[in-house]
């Protein structure tokens with residue numbers, strides 16, 4: 001059975017990917033410092049899959065600790081989820097973001113070299129398309145100018161991984177550029193559990209729904225879009241997780257660097273998200289329109305053709321599924337993983 005190391009595997013996307021990999025016959029090992037997650041998420045993965053999961057509590061930056069994982073397990077591929085991801089915090093604490101996101105990548109690459117592991121999939125972001133590229137984004141476009149340090153860490157890590165693969169022809173790198181993951185596993189046992197005030201739209205909507213926040217502020221309704229609010233390519237986290245399974249199948253038999261957009265290709269506006277959430281879950285979401293949020297682009301969505309052509313992957317779930325599953329997770333876990 002092929003062993004896949006999930007660095008940051010206890011987090012939102014990592015936990016859903018762990019479930020899909022296990023269900024597809026892979027053995028997963030999680031390494032996480034629980035800086036933005038908790039061991040309960042690993043327990044829930046075990047509950048959903050009925051399989052026990054080996055998990056290491058460690059900081060991926062700590063190469064000595066990471067070496068233990070590689071010594072104790074014969075790893076076939078790594079998926080690198082371990083990063084800090086709050087855009088606003090990255091503006092306030094850029095050094096923390098550069099240190100964490102880049103050092104985790106370097107430690108992983110060094111351990112992989114030391115132990116002869118040749119496959120790495122990286123959690124990149126649509127944010128690397130920057131401000132210049134027109135929508136829909138295709139993988140052939142050049143990386144653009146980011147508006148914040150978080151985005152720059154993704155650009156830099158993509159470059160580091162490409163350089164490493166150029167220098168070692170046996171190294172395989174897959175850069176997955178996620179669009180906007182939302183939703184939760186249909187069991188309602190795992191989902192997104194942001195610490196503090198959510199930065200992202202869907203967790204905020206869910207916390208208004210459950211009564212933890214009073215109202216949603218929609219950031220700007222004067223954009224040049226059909227209803228004036230920003231449009232994004234929201235993707236169900238389970239579809240996204242299945243994209244990782246396809247990428248693992250692919251990387252185990254290919255060399256070199258490949259980039260894939262993981263999105264649906266269909267944008268929805270903030271207002272459409274709120275309306276769909278209300279309709280599907282039969283409730284009202286208290287909301288007001290406010291100023292634009294600095295750094296927001298009017299539109300961001302994928303051309304998702306390449307992932308279909310090369311990986312045979314496309315999304316299956318609808319926006320209604322995303323809204324229903326988000327609420328199912330939130331109402332069953334009003335305080336996230338905390339009791």
Ligand code: NAD
Nearest residue numbers: 008011012013033034035036037059060082083085123125
């Ligand atoms: P998350 O915060 O839920 O998961 C990241 C995990 O990495 C957490 O469990 C955290 O504890 C762990 N981690 C962070 N630094 C670590 C370190 N130094 N050592 C060990 N563990 C560490 O975030 P997520 O939404 O699951 O995102 C996963 C990856 O995908 C991140 O790299 C993120 O930047 C990227 N991404 C996320 C989105 C999104 O909207 N969620 C979009 C694009 C890209």
Ligand code: UD1
Nearest residue numbers: 087125127199200201204217218219230232270293295296
């Ligand atoms: C943001 C980041 C992006 C990152 C992604 C995942 C910015 C500029 N971009 O993407 O780099 O990869 O998160 O972490 O921060 N909205 C509201 N009210 C809210 C929250 C959001 O109206 O309370 C709107 C936003 O203006 C945006 C849309 O909802 O139009 C989606 O926002 P969000 O979920 O934060 O994702 P992105 O901005 O696309």
